[in-house]
Amino acid sequence: MKDLDKAAHWLSRIATNTAIDFLRRSGRASFTDLETLPEPVLRSRLESPEQRVLRREHRERLEEGLEVLTAREKMALLLRDVEDLPAEEVALRLNCSKATVRSHIANARVKLRRYMERKKI
Numbered sequence: 001m002k003d004l005d006k007a008a009h010w011l012s013r014i015a016t017n018t019a020i021d022f023l024r025r026s027g028r029a030s031f032t033d034l035e036t037l038p039e040p041v042l043r044s045r046l047e048s049p050e051q052r053v054l055r056r057e058h059r060e061r062l063e064e065g066l067e068v069l070t071a072r073e074k075m076a077l078l079l080r081d082v083e084d085l086p087a088e089e090v091a092l093r094l095n096c097s098k099a100t101v102r103s104h105i106a107n108a109r110v111k112l113r114r115y116m117e118r119k120k121i
Contacts, residue, residue, distance in 0.1 A: 065115040069108050072096075076104035077112070 047055070066074050072094060079090045080101070091101045 061116070061119050065112050065119070068111055068115050070104075073104045073108035073111070076101050077108040080105055 066077075069077065076090055076094060079085045079093060080087065085093075087098045087101050091098045094101060094104075
């Protein structure tokens with residue numbers, strides 16, 4: 001039985017390598033180390049289908065929640081929390097003071113939190 005297992009493994013490796021060589025030659029596949037993949041790509045490959053659905057639903061609800069904000073609140077929140085810009089830079093981009101930026105961000109966070117609580121996220 002051991003000889004049969006060895007032969008099966010040997011044939012499996014030959015078939016695998018032949019398929020990989022074919023894909024490389026035809027330009028249908030490229031290979032990379034997992035360590036070189038960007039975090040979102042790596043995470044999406046490691047997630048189960050259920051996790052992907054839940055993440056997509058959460059993202060959709062978050063996008064819907066952003067729609068309840070004013071344009072300036074949304075811009076201030078995204079520039080500060082997503083783009084990680086300092087308040088000074090956000091103030092320059094929105095042509096307002098840092099105090100106004102802080103106000104926009106605080107209001108946006110409250111509105112977004114309330115929206116998410118209503119949606120049970």
